[in-house]
Amino acid sequence: MSEMREQIFLSLHPERTEFYRWADDRLIQAIVEKPGQGSLAGGVYLGRVLRVxxxxxxxFVEIGLDKPGLLPLKRQGAQPTEGDAVIVQVRRDGREEKGVRLTTSVKVPVDVVALAKGKQPPAQLIAPPTVWHTALExxxxxxxxxxxxxxRVDVAPVADWCRKHRRxxxxxxxxxxxxxxxxxxTDIKERVAEALDEEVVLPGxxxxxxxPVRTLTAIDVNSAAATAEKGFERTALSVNLEAAREIPRQLALRNLGGIIVIDFIDLENRNKREQVLEALRQAVGIDPAIEWVGNMSRLGLVELLRRRAGPTLAEMWQGQNG
Structure with a gap:
């Protein structure tokens, strides 16, 4: 886990919510959300089965969105049939042509069956958590x-929420x-602008x-910009170590989810490959959304999995003004 002490900046206006994490003079996370544009993960619905x-x-379950959600049945109990009403929770947001991923294992501290009584599907029973709730949790x-x-008016509600959910x-x-x-x-917006660039220059x-492409995000590490003007030649190991420490921050800041494939500079020495991998595994502590880090291949490839949650930074910032 990172030892950095982080500052959180919140702007909770009705027309726009902003959440920023800042530590060690660097922007770690930036979320901008307008009403209706946020993540649906965590929302609970009374849905209707369209087809099995x-x-x-x-x-496929209709919950009131443009596209039906997908409800895997492997771990479900009684199998639903077409037309059944089911109480479901959104596990994962939809992407492009795919709808949201659903589950019947609803995890909320209220009686959802009571909430559903008398309602006709599709109906929302519990709204998804707000973006700052999810980020602070x-x-x-x-x-x-x-x-x-x-x-000033937001201090008491935020503190009260923290008292109940993040003591x-x-x-x-x-x-x-x-x-x-x-x-x-201005400083924050400058850092956001940097994070919208596909290239990141490392300190060394x-x-x-x-x-990012449709099915995954590819990250290429190279030493093409290694600094000859500094009077020494950067080694592949040192560039890879810098990259390993920076990549989790970039994923969190850009909010890139799904499969991430990192192409490190080739290292023939196995111990050096393990050193880079260990640096990456330590660095992912900055980002709670990273769920798994794989091993490094002989060619320097590492896969990791980051949980999808809402739009990417580029999608959030598209069309934003002020």
């Missing part, structure tokens, strides 16, 4: 130094108008090329 696909061992209280709200954070909530934020909004001169 035996070949997929899954059912993913963090350990000890890693957060402060939670700064840009409106230990409630005394860290404070008001500070955004004109007094350090970093400033190496470079990352980050290319």
């Amino acid at each position: 696909e035996q070949s997929l061992n899954a059912a 993913a963090l350990a209280p000890e890693q957060v130094a402060s939670i700064i709200c840009d409106r 230990g954070m409630e005394d860290k909530v404070a008001f500070l108008p955004d004109r007094e934020w350090v970093p400033s909004r 001169g190496g470079k990352l090329l980050i290319e």
